[in-house]
Amino acid sequence: MQSVLGDKKAILILLGPALLVYTLVKLVPVFWSLGLTFYTGNPLSGFDFVGLDNFSRFAEDPQARSALWFTLKYAFVLSAGQIVLGYALALLYVFVLRRASTFVRTVVFFPTVLPTVAVALLFNSLFATGQRDGPVNSGLESVGLSAVDWFSTGTGTFVVAIVMELWRSMGFYAVLLYAGLVDIPEETLESARLEGATGWRLVRHVVLPLSLPVLLSSVIFSVNNTLKVFDTLLALNNGGPGGETTPLTLYMYRTVFNYADYGYGSTIAFVLTVMCLLVTLMVFRSARRDITRA
Amino acid sequence: MSVAKTGRRGWAVRVTAATGAALLLAGCASDNGSGSGGSAPDKFSLLTPAENAIIRDELTALSKNQCATAEKALPLSSETVAQSDVVQKITLLASQDALPVMFVAGTAQVKPTGDLGKGKLIVDYEQTLKDLGVWDDILPAAASTVKSAYGSMASLPFQYNIEGVFYNKKIFADNGVQPPQTWDDLVAAAQKFKGAGVVPITEAGSQGWPITRLIGMYIFRSLGPDAMTAIQKGEAKLTDPQYVAAAKAVADLGTAGMFGEGITSRTTDAANAQFLNGQAAMMYNGSWFLANLNDPKQNKIGAENVGFIPFPNVAGGKGDSSQWPANAGAATALATKSYTPKVGDWLKCVAENYGSSVLQNQGVISGFRTNQQVSNVPPLTSQLQEIVSEASQTVLWFEALMDAKTTSDAQTNAALLLTGKMAPDKYMSTLQADLDQAR
Numbered sequence: 001m002q003s004v005l006g007d008k009k010a011i012l013i014l015l016g017p018a019l020l021v022y023t024l025v026k027l028v029p030v031f032w033s034l035g036l037t038f039y040t041g042n043p044l045s046g047f048d049f050v051g052l053d054n055f056s057r058f059a060e061d062p063q064a065r066s067a068l069w070f071t072l073k074y075a076f077v078l079s080a081g082q083i084v085l086g087y088a089l090a091l092l093y094v095f096v097l098r099r100a101s102t103f104v105r106t107v108v109f110f111p112t113v114l115p116t117v118a119v120a121l122l123f124n125s126l127f128a129t130g131q132r133d134g135p136v137n138s139g140l141e142s143v144g145l146s147a148v149d150w151f152s153t154g155t156g157t158f159v160v161a162i163v164m165e166l167w168r169s170m171g172f173y174a175v176l177l178y179a180g181l182v183d184i185p186e187e188t189l190e191s192a193r194l195e196g197a198t199g200w201r202l203v204r205h206v207v208l209p210l211s212l213p214v215l216l217s218s219v220i221f222s223v224n225n226t227l228k229v230f231d232t233l234l235a236l237n238n239g240g241p242g243g244e245t246t247p248l249t250l251y252m253y254r255t256v257f258n259y260a261d262y263g264y265g266s267t268i269a270f271v272l273t274v275m276c277l278l279v280t281l282m283v284f285r286s287a288r289r290d291i292t293r294a
Numbered sequence: 295m296s297v298a299k300t301g302r303r304g305w306a307v308r309v310t311a312a313t314g315a316a317l318l319l320a321g322c323a324s325d326n327g328s329g330s331g332g333s334a335p336d337k338f339s340l341l342t343p344a345e346n347a348i349i350r351d352e353l354t355a356l357s358k359n360q361c362a363t364a365e366k367a368l369p370l371s372s373e374t375v376a377q378s379d380v381v382q383k384i385t386l387l388a389s390q391d392a393l394p395v396m397f398v399a400g401t402a403q404v405k406p407t408g409d410l411g412k413g414k415l416i417v418d419y420e421q422t423l424k425d426l427g428v429w430d431d432i433l434p435a436a437a438s439t440v441k442s443a444y445g446s447m448a449s450l451p452f453q454y455n456i457e458g459v460f461y462n463k464k465i466f467a468d469n470g471v472q473p474p475q476t477w478d479d480l481v482a483a484a485q486k487f488k489g490a491g492v493v494p495i496t497e498a499g500s501q502g503w504p505i506t507r508l509i510g511m512y513i514f515r516s517l518g519p520d521a522m523t524a525i526q527k528g529e530a531k532l533t534d535p536q537y538v539a540a541a542k543a544v545a546d547l548g549t550a551g552m553f554g555e556g557i558t559s560r561t562t563d564a565a566n567a568q569f570l571n572g573q574a575a576m577m578y579n580g581s582w583f584l585a586n587l588n589d590p591k592q593n594k595i596g597a598e599n600v601g602f603i604p605f606p607n608v609a610g611g612k613g614d615s616s617q618w619p620a621n622a623g624a625a626t627a628l629a630t631k632s633y634t635p636k637v638g639d640w641l642k643c644v645a646e647n648y649g650s651s652v653l654q655n656q657g658v659i660s661g662f663r664t665n666q667q668v669s670n671v672p673p674l675t676s677q678l679q680e681i682v683s684e685a686s687q688t689v690l691w692f693e694a695l696m697d698a699k700t701t702s703d704a705q706t707n708a709a710l711l712l713t714g715k716m717a718p719d720k721y722m723s724t725l726q727a728d729l730d731q732a733r
Contacts, residue, residue, distance in 0.1 A: 130554065241710050242715070243703075
């Protein structure tokens, strides 16, 4: 085996095709897109070289800034919610429900498998107002409160989007973190209990440090996914009202495909890529620090 | 050993090169199929918006009757595309030299300065129809609307829509309100209806355009029919006080709750249902709404209970209600490269028969002359048809001369304007900034 892997030709033959496919379908478009950031136009009208104009346009574009800010806000709030709720559920599975957790796990996980667009339409109806009041507004009215037009404001839509995504994804993060928690040796927990660590102290000083690697993976996973949100906000309220819940991805999509400006769209894509990279690096760095401390 | 080594290396290189070449060919090959890839088309490929079946249904009907000969020589093959994907799809098809014979395209694309117009990728119907001897089958008013919207005869007037205010006669009578002649009358009427617990005006707010239509019409009534052309030419700005006043007038209606609850998320179906069920007193809409109004299953208030008036005058304004807002449906262009005598036969047949056929079968008013007798036209349709034939001057819609991004911002921000989350001057300055960017 060693002789096979030591042979450079064998490595080339084994990895070559995969590497070639990866290069063609992944790296070429990425660098192509990077190249487009210096141009304006589309395949039909042709491309004109504009240098760094697209980047200065991005810096001055109020819609791009608002989309950037919204993307960060959405990613931060949703990731925090996903991790906290997911971790709480995982703790519930391991320490409270124990062997009986299978049913609850399945039920909470179920929304993850539903298509986003279907879930968005469901929540659109749940929070509807006007003559076709949804259950949420009917509920508010039945307890004497006035109905809220959730989708007429950016804040309202944001709240619905967060609630919807938490409902949809917390089961997934719960299972992910549950896998990390069940890996903690029972003996370690037992000895901690004998030392008098129970409840919150057990979680804070034993469970949390031992499940840190999987927790950090979840954070990276969650932040990267939420930074790239697209379908949720498109299906829920079309990125509106106005552009108030338009993330960078949707703005990029519209710029390229609706306004036929491939160059500026690629610039937005580039900013998004850099952002995802930075966040991942930041999480990795903090992870290294935390592990040494633990 | 060294020979074997070289052989193996050569084999590896060949496999890698072959895989790469295969992938490149698979990825880059363009689909000529029925497209305009240089050779004459073998079918009359038609691409229409999925949301609007009028054109494809009517051409299919014609292919079985009046246009059977053309159909036999060049069979009709219909495909659809979501309205929101039109620009993307046409850009890609055109760049791959694979445009269908006749296709829907973005308004900005077909203009002489647009990507399709600039590249001479689409035919000028005026010249083509004149060559075929059927130019007289296009109504002059419709031709003028198409030319002012698209800069040339880049589209056929498969629909010729006029727009105005549909109102519920019974609700008006019950509340002792006369159809409004001026904007102030309309506001006063709306207040009365609101007090009576009726939704004064319903619109499909989620679509944006029904709201921008109101802004546009207010501008045309107060500043005259050339108001938006002045913006396009840079002679006026949307941030000028008279233009901002239009946005403010509509925003005031919204913040006063004149559109009812949930206006910003109301869909077309919901808005239509609200009017057709008698829950709303007025609705600004186009003549395409006749299909719903003439359908007893949908129209619970009865077609005889529906009145139609022009958008009211604005006190002291330069425009007046005889200037009807008109449009000729989505731009439907013809690929230059696909034009052959067989396509010409199709065009000739369509020009001669479409007008009467679509009115008879679907009750739709088009910009084609009705060459055959049409029976049993519903009264409301006749009324609108009469307006179309008598209209001396028409105006376009608010976004007609705008680029794709400005159009999109105008429509998406309309919701914020109605709820008071965006001030009228901010709304207009955003659009002006878009227009400046596009120049």
